[in-house]
Amino acid sequence: MIAWKIGGEQGEGIDSTGDVLSTVASRMGYFVYGYKLFSSRIKGGHTTYKVRIANVPVHAATENTDILVALNQDTINQHARELSGGLLLADSVIKPTLPDGVKATLIGLPLTEIAKAHGSVVMRNMVSVGASAALLNLPSQPFLDYVESKFARKGDAIVQANQEALMDGYERVKREFAGASQLRLDSPVPGDRLVITGNDALALGALAGGCRLMCGYPITPATDIMEALSKWMPLVGGAVVQMEDELGSITACVGAGYAGVRAMTATSGPGFSLMQEGIGLASMAEIPVVIVDTQRSGPSTGMPTKQEQSDLMAIVNGGHGEGPRIVLAPSSPEEAFEDGWQAFNLADTLQTPVLIASDLSLALWSQTVDRAQLNGPKVTIDRGPVLSAEQLVELGQDTFYRYQITADGISARTLPGTKLGQHLATGVEHQPSGKVSEDPGNRAKMMEKRLNKLKQVHRLRDGVKWEGPSDADLVLLAIGSTVGAIREAQAILQHEGHRVAISWLRTLSPFPVEQFRERFQHCGQILIVEQNATGQVGLLMRAAGVYDDSRCHSLLKYDGVQFFPSEVVTAARPLLQTFVEVSG
Amino acid sequence: MIAWKIGGEQGEGIDSTGDVLSTVASRMGYFVYGYKLFSSRIKGGHTTYKVRIANVPVHAATENTDILVALNQDTINQHARELSGGLLLADSVIKPTLPDGVKATLIGLPLTEIAKAHGSVVMRNMVSVGASAALLNLPSQPFLDYVESKFARKGDAIVQANQEALMDGYERVKREFAGASQLRLDSPVPGDRLVITGNDALALGALAGGCRLMCGYPITPATDIMEALSKWMPLVGGAVVQMEDELGSITACVGAGYAGVRAMTATSGPGFSLMQEGIGLASMAEIPVVIVDTQRSGPSTGMPTKQEQSDLMAIVNGGHGEGPRIVLAPSSPEEAFEDGWQAFNLADTLQTPVLIASDLSLALWSQTVDRAQLNGPKVTIDRGPVLSAEQLVELGQDTFYRYQITADGISARTLPGTKLGQHLATGVEHQPSGKVSEDPGNRAKMMEKRLNKLKQVHRLRDGVKWEGPSDADLVLLAIGSTVGAIREAQAILQHEGHRVAISWLRTLSPFPVEQFRERFQHCGQILIVEQNATGQVGLLMRAAGVYDDSRCHSLLKYDGVQFFPSEVVTAARPLLQTFVEVSG
């Protein structure tokens, strides 16, 4: 496992450097996890891109770095301390100096100058990649192949210039700093894999699940979903509409859901707050719709480019009144893909809004995924109970009862265009026929009908995941991207000889009470690891009546930085000691 | 205690009939509680107005009726069953018939005809009032005085015609149905009292507390607040602005709060959902603002004219991210008045949004209040820490640190216009100076600073009210207008010999944990009575860690009809029996 990081100013090509490295490493058969530090500004401002490379799956951020590529002294000052004996590759034009007390091998190369020699300063990323490849002791050919495929469309000259820049960096390190790097990755494990972010995986899942209309409004860190679908929708005959705001986005999706098309919107906190009213409409009129909230640091505008999981209360029950909402929480690109399509099946079968609680780290950071996990053409599409004109004729009623009271609360719908299926779908309380009604008896029945539908969710989906012994002394519980950190923490703790399990919630609402109870009945302490200040996962557990004061502990982080496994380990150890002491 | 009810079609003058009766009864020294049944339409549709009159305070709706005034047969069909031996006064033009099995004395009077004889059908309300007064065995003079004062501005002819119509109704009953009514109220208890709704009391409180700007958008049942302030603001030099929507309303109030004026908006569920983003801005930028949510049946448009308490989760934590919110819950006009002004003191001292969770029944139904309880000129105004230019000079800093970290989280502010006090107030995370910052250390401190402020709330205000023995066998717990029903239920149960207390929450957020624990430590069972389907007060208790599964029970109602004391009594009795059995 090697951790490589590059740092410089925003707009200096940092992103593409990291992208090249992770893509090539993945193609070679390694697993990668790549993540950035960036600000809510376009050019300037410090930014870093870190790539962890290993021959086993990697899902989390860490603190230490093996190779740091610095395009400015600022990067060295801020990050050299992470090196602890590693390699610092710096552009010699900045006259790099190591801060006091930092141990690292400084490798100065005129990155900018070399790039210019090959034609342009923008090729500095290729020089950096080449030099990095040499330090990683990787062969150069896969990088050259990548450059060829990436720039093929731009012509041979461009391909060649980039390849030469890359090789120049590669060879200078091999030549001038031979033996400087002892780093070596274990053998790759070839496989058919992709490098993908949670946002892209979710968009893929939606597309595979039949989403054919996306109405959205740009917002970090959700915009990628709209951008990805903007590229893909023309291929499948669907549409993306950039709306005037999020009020429009959600309502357009509700209108589309009523028409029978699978429609989705994706936003982050501020936009999500604006959607609360529209989501309530979908709950009340029983219209399928899918809403993604890729959470970021709040409240208000907060820190738009920083990680947080603090919209959970708003997502689960932030609308006025009491309408059914289903809330899914993916923790990896694979699960984002799965939720992307399952959300539509749930929305159609239960005729209610389905919300996906994603978060910035899951949304934006790319990681290795088996291609087989993203099998779009194989996805099942379940449109739920929809009646055709023929079926309506068979039914032989003179009115179509859109909101017929049924045992499970689910009533068949008709799509506009279907003969005899006309009805009123309204956000006002209504009778089974759809007609507005203020009758108390009807009201109570309708409330129960709608809320009852949620009981079906756990039948359709496993709400609580678990890895490790069922009678573990400690369970680390998380949601979203934090699952990557607890998984790595689990490995460390197990390595130390502890019996540790991890668990994560796949469905936040309705809360999977039974499944939770069953999973957690034999274990010891529970450490809830979440990225917010008020312990919202804990609050959801309390509301569900499964929070056990004697066993539950909380590890919160709300500084905008994603969890490191080491932090979880540090918080976990005392709990394990307690256990050992008590039982020992 | 007498219950009088009138029923007919919307737009037929039902409202004014009830208003006259309750106002005159109050002036005579009786306590009244008047409430309506109405639909979300303007004319047509069944409506009733019920007035309970007694010589002790009345705070709740009940099921039975002593006198029913029916302007149409529909009213008789729907409500005669409530009479159980009472009096049915019906317009003889409708040829009234009693439904099978209903026992009541039918008193037919040509109400419409009499009215026409006195000049116009609109005077039917006066005829009905006169006839009702006679059936109530009340003197006629106070009614005549009322008519005089009410119509004085319209001229003598109008006064006289109305008085004559009233007396005609009065005397016909005395003459033609002498002895039909044995109803008699106990002696009145003269006092200086008013008849007022929660909405008006809240608006009065706000005005008294220094609210000088109201920005709102009409919505049932909140509009009265804006309408009342529209009348009053010109008297105090303030303004009411009818905005284009609720997004505008909340943001205008935030802008005004920044300017240093006390600004308020009032809405109901749908509008409240739209305000979530703006409330978050106020939390983050630490700007005082007051928001009223007069809850109604949700979700979505729901039943706009029906009672519910189902926005609590949205009010307490419906915004994205985690910003401090203070949530008050008045249960009577007196408390609505108190919260009206206290909200502004809290908002100014803690520099954060203050939300008032009202409900339709509290908002719209009028009841008797001692004038001394609404003493506007005596209200204390605490503007919280605001620095003047002179104080800034004394401080001698070159930058003003608007968001200085302090022990209690509260930092002094400056109002625009103050020399040397310039700063940036932003919804983006910021340093103590107000400058934008994404630094993790700063972020964590700022989150803690803002959330810490909430600790002050319980010092400033009693969050849990209690009436009855502290070691009661059963406590009825409620919020808002439901407190009226539990208070009456308590009286009934105590009368039956049970030891019953009632308690209600005055502050919903931050939850008054300590006070709650202290209050509830010695009591037995707890019945939480609330008007929603998911038990939101219970959920708030669970989140606060004070929900005790072994003692807590829930009585929920979500059919749009307010609680009747009898329903509470019925649900309470088994719990008291359990107690008796267990302990006996």
Added chain:
Amino acid sequence: MATLQEFKTAEKSWWCPGCGDFGVLAAMQKALVAVGAEPSTTAIVAGIGCSGKLGNYINSYNIHVTHGRTLPAALGLKLGNRDLLVLAAGGDGDAYAIGMGHFMHALRRNVNMTYIVMDNHVYGLTKGQTSPTSDSGFKTKTTPKGSIDRPVHPLMLAVSAGATFVAQGFSSWQPQLARLIQQGIEHPGFALINVISPCVTYNKVNTYDWYKKTLTNLDDDPDYDSHNRPQALARLDITDELVTGIVYQEESEPYEAQIPGFRDVPLAHQDWHVDDETWNQILASFD
């Protein structure tokens, strides 16, 4: 082809006797018959207000949304199934206060639908507050001394915002109103029909009589050319928008005809499975 009767529902209307909305409903039903619409392929999106109850009285697919959001819902509905005849309807508050942003953007987007605004210059359902089209000086419970806002001029705004079809009708002038709605439906793009629909309960100023005195009918002016934008703007300015008829129209290609790759088969009816070839093409960018 459906008859007028087929477009009616059994429900008794909740409007006050004499409300202008009755006329709007009737004209809409007539227009639907005139264009040969079928109840099952007609979809109506209604807003919140007295006006918004209109959908309850038409036999068709109806969705009654949140206040001010008819147009985004109608957009989704039409893109979801482009074979539907889509109508949106709501009040002046719904359209021009809370819905103003969507209105402006719907005009420039030009999705094929017809928008009927039932303009009574007041908020009816909330019991008579000023609306964006209320005259200055109009007294209501929120403006006891008279409104100090200057009214919104919806027709002028629509034309300025790039509307391709703008008309105004009057609830009492049924034949013209039905014809305007019909023409709006037949227009291949976004059609705005602002309908003067008096509120007999809360607006005692802009009454039927008042309109009969002040409205002029563009149909009666042989010189008026509804294809001439500057003329339209000028006429609206001079008349303070007190006109009926087609104010402005232009050739238009609807939005949905321009969406890249958008198919003729309605989205709702397509087979949503993605084939292997397309899938692999998409995944290629993550290799």
Added chain:
Amino acid sequence: MATLQEFKTAEKSWWCPGCGDFGVLAAMQKALVAVGAEPSTTAIVAGIGCSGKLGNYINSYNIHVTHGRTLPAALGLKLGNRDLLVLAAGGDGDAYAIGMGHFMHALRRNVNMTYIVMDNHVYGLTKGQTSPTSDSGFKTKTTPKGSIDRPVHPLMLAVSAGATFVAQGFSSWQPQLARLIQQGIEHPGFALINVISPCVTYNKVNTYDWYKKTLTNLDDDPDYDSHNRPQALARLDITDELVTGIVYQEESEPYEAQIPGFRDVPLAHQDWHVDDETWNQILASFD
């Protein structure tokens, strides 16, 4: 009287080198000096976007609100303290997409404030999607085949919506821009200054050079009368709004001067206690 230096803050700007917003900031500061403003009595409301960061760089009272809501915040701020000089500023997305409804209503309300829209025809801060003023055909990540929306015409809309002062400036033409902002501030009502402020990173079409070629300056046309509404509308139509200068202005009495009973002393400075007489007068209706 404050100097230019006094309106600056020590903070280093977060804009890309060459961004048009630098010019807008500079012109605003110049205009503030020109009108004799003081930092302590100047209040700026900024929106969310690259443009919205402007408030961070002016020494004055600044409130940085949510996306699209500058104008309601500015309304509250001005009514809260009518002695303040109130400026609102934001991007074209902030103003004409999510903020469109407020924009239309601010125009008709006419509170005394100046609204500076930094129009770069693109969403800068979210990394280059189409904005409401983007040209048709503009290619971005959300419109890879080119935008099919027709652009909003903010000046035309403003004039139609009842604006009392409408101007357009260009970030590169400093003297004119500073003068326009100054005139906007001096106008006793709502003043819109749409400023062409190129985004050098995401808009490679509407560049400085492009504008220098296409913009015409109304100041250079001796026949142009900014008090003539029909002429203004016509000119905007012909030029596709590619003009700078005062497009339209009219005499105006601001909203706050018309509020019944509204006092001259700013609300924020009044004694808020209600006296007994007023109180009893109010309570009389509940007797």
